[in-house]
Amino acid sequence: MDKWIKFLEINASRIFDLTIEHAILVGAAILVALLIGVPLGIYLTTNDYLAETVLQIASVMLTIPSIALFGVMIPVFSIVNLGIGFVPAFVALVLYAQLPIIRNTYTAIRNVDPEMRDAAIGLGMKPIQRLFRVEIPNAFPVIMAGIRTAVVINIGIGVIAAYIGAGGLGVLITQGITRGDNYLIITGSVAVAILAMIADGFLIWIQKRYTPKSIAN
Amino acid sequence: MITFDQTTKTYEGGVTAVKGVDFTVEKGEIVVLLGPSGCGKTTLLRMVNRLETISDGKIMIDGEDSMSLDSIELRRKIGYVIQSNGLFPNMTIEENVMIVPDLLGWSKKKKKERFKKLMDMISMSSDEFGKRYPHELSGGQQQRIGVIRALAADPPVMLMDEPFGALDPIIREKIQDEFLQIQKEVNKTILFVSHDIDEAIRMADKIVLLRDGELMQYDTPSEMLVRPKSEFVREFFGKDRAIKSLSLHTIRELQDIIGLAEFDEGIEDTITINVNHDLRNTLSMLLNQEADQVIVIDDDGNKLGAITIDIVQKYLHFEIKAKPTLVQKG
Numbered sequence: 206m207d208k209w210i211k212f213l214e215i216n217a218s219r220i221f222d223l224t225i226e227h228a229i230l231v232g233a234a235i236l237v238a239l240l241i242g243v244p245l246g247i248y249l250t251t252n253d254y255l256a257e258t259v260l261q262i263a264s265v266m267l268t269i270p271s272i273a274l275f276g277v278m279i280p281v282f283s284i285v286n287l288g289i290g291f292v293p294a295f296v297a298l299v300l301y302a303q304l305p306i307i308r309n310t311y312t313a314i315r316n317v318d319p320e321m322r323d324a325a326i327g328l329g330m331k332p333i334q335r336l337f338r339v340e341i342p343n344a345f346p347v348i349m350a351g352i353r354t355a356v357v358i359n360i361g362i363g364v365i366a367a368y369i370g371a372g373g374l375g376v377l378i379t380q381g382i383t384r385g386d387n388y389l390i391i392t393g394s395v396a397v398a399i400l401a402m403i404a405d406g407f408l409i410w411i412q413k414r415y416t417p418k419s420i421a422n
Numbered sequence: 423m424i425t426f427d428q429t430t431k432t433y434e435g436g437v438t439a440v441k442g443v444d445f446t447v448e449k450g451e452i453v454v455l456l457g458p459s460g461c462g463k464t465t466l467l468r469m470v471n472r473l474e475t476i477s478d479g480k481i482m483i484d485g486e487d488s489m490s491l492d493s494i495e496l497r498r499k500i501g502y503v504i505q506s507n508g509l510f511p512n513m514t515i516e517e518n519v520m521i522v523p524d525l526l527g528w529s530k531k532k533k534k535e536r537f538k539k540l541m542d543m544i545s546m547s548s549d550e551f552g553k554r555y556p557h558e559l560s561g562g563q564q565q566r567i568g569v570i571r572a573l574a575a576d577p578p579v580m581l582m583d584e585p586f587g588a589l590d591p592i593i594r595e596k597i598q599d600e601f602l603q604i605q606k607e608v609n610k611t612i613l614f615v616s617h618d619i620d621e622a623i624r625m626a627d628k629i630v631l632l633r634d635g636e637l638m639q640y641d642t643p644s645e646m647l648v649r650p651k652s653e654f655v656r657e658f659f660g661k662d663r664a665i666k667s668l669s670l671h672t673i674r675e676l677q678d679i680i681g682l683a684e685f686d687e688g689i690e691d692t693i694t695i696n697v698n699h700d701l702r703n704t705l706s707m708l709l710n711q712e713a714d715q716v717i718v719i720d721d722d723g724n725k726l727g728a729i730t731i732d733i734v735q736k737y738l739h740f741e742i743k744a745k746p747t748l749v750q751k752g
Contacts, residue, residue: 329497417512
């Protein structure tokens with residue numbers, strides 16, 4: 206136990222810095238993934254043919270082993286001299302986050318009660334008004350569930366980003382493995398788990414806060 | 423005024439849901455579209471606000487071809503009430519009711535006043551219910567809110583698609599009556615879909631009876647009950663259609679034409695009934711033999727006379743069946 210305390214005393218600021226780095230990497234990736242995934246998911250509800258194709262591609266993306274995808278990023282980004290570091294890791298995480306976000310947005314909007322949609326059209330709402338006033342608010346919990354899945358997946362996969370020099374909590378784990386240092390491995394893993402729980406807790410709070418009371422159940 | 427001119431709906435694949443229907447809904451009238459399921463009544467209704475396209479023929483609203491108007495503007499000028507789930511769960515009652523005024527860009531103050539006025543109309547407190555959400559209201563209250571939402575921007579025309587269909591019979595009758603009262607005030611041109619014959623007779627100034635997309639008869643309820651134009655119409659309204667037609671008449675009408683019986687103060691087991699009661703309910707009451715004597719009273723409680731099965735039968739026989747001209751409702 207003493208050893209633990211000593212270890213943490215020495216490494217506390219580094220662990221903190223790496224956690225922040227990890228959070229920034231994942232946070233930035235999720236933000237961009239949202240900007241792509243949510244509008245795309247909404248658009249796909251109007252185009253069944255494209256929906257099938259896009260959802261399949263996104264599914265395939267998720268089945269690529271993370272270490273392989275990160276590996277593929279290196280030669281691709283070497284072309285523009287960004288082979289290792291933040292950018293390739295960021296792009297890989299954006300790709301991983303797409304499926305849960307697109308699929309949940311698509312499904313949520315599709316599943317809005319047709320009678321509710323009918324009423325919205327019948328009252329004379331334009332498509333965009335219908336989307337923002339009726340469809341998105343009522344689809345919100347399911348869209349949020351997709352975002353939460355994406356965040357947790359990304360925090361986990363973000364560990365691998367250390368291998369291509371993107372930093373983050375993966376650094377502790379990879380160093381621990383190469384040096385055979387269990388303290389580093391355990392600290393890194395626990396920090397990742399705690400980060401995931403905090404992030405999910407925060408998103409649950411947002412979800413509860415902005416879900417219309419009447420559809421919360 | 424809504425005019426249907428050879429209005430036809432053919433779906434892709436050649437199924438015809440509505441076949442060359444012709445009729446006019448006059449201003450301030452309630453016309454009920456009635457018929458068995460699959461007869462095209464809902465399709466016909468939804469063609470008016472262009473939720474369904476018109477394959478052939480025309481629908482004119484106040485003399486203007488509905489196809490010549492912008493569909494969004496057209497819908498904002500037509501009140502629309504549907505059976506269930508029409509209220510948006512993410513909006514408060516006030517937001518729900520004020521959707522169309524909001525889309526039309528009314529000021530806050532004007533919306534507030536309008537909301538209060540509409541809530542008064544259905545005897546619900548705007549302060550108490552305004553900030554609540556639809557799921558916190560009973561089915562009957564939700565349906566009333568659905569009705570005033572359609573009235574919010576004061577559209578001249580209203581479309582109602584089985585608006586009271588999901589309610590239990592007691593609440594339904596109450597809301598039907600309430601709605602008829604509101605209609606007296608607002609005087610809208612209303613097209614109303616129903617599959618319930620009793621509802622149609624109660625609500626309609628005229629009924630359009632449809633079968634397989636074709637108009638079978640367009641008449642007042644009493645005319646349709648007494649003089650069905652075809653075997654289908656006769657069968658649709660059923661063997662008890664004479665009794666049904668009694669709901670179009672009140673005791674007062676009976677009193678004016680053939681008078682009431684003398685009542686006997688000596689009979690102890692007596693119940694009273696208001697003179698404005700309809701004859702169908704009166705007849706049920708008489709047949710149930712709830713009392714030995716049924717005395718008719720007016721609004722002030724004055725006893726006007728007694729009513730018996732014989733008198734109702736006489737009225738039915740001479741006044742409804744034998745009457746050559748139409749008996750207009752209300």
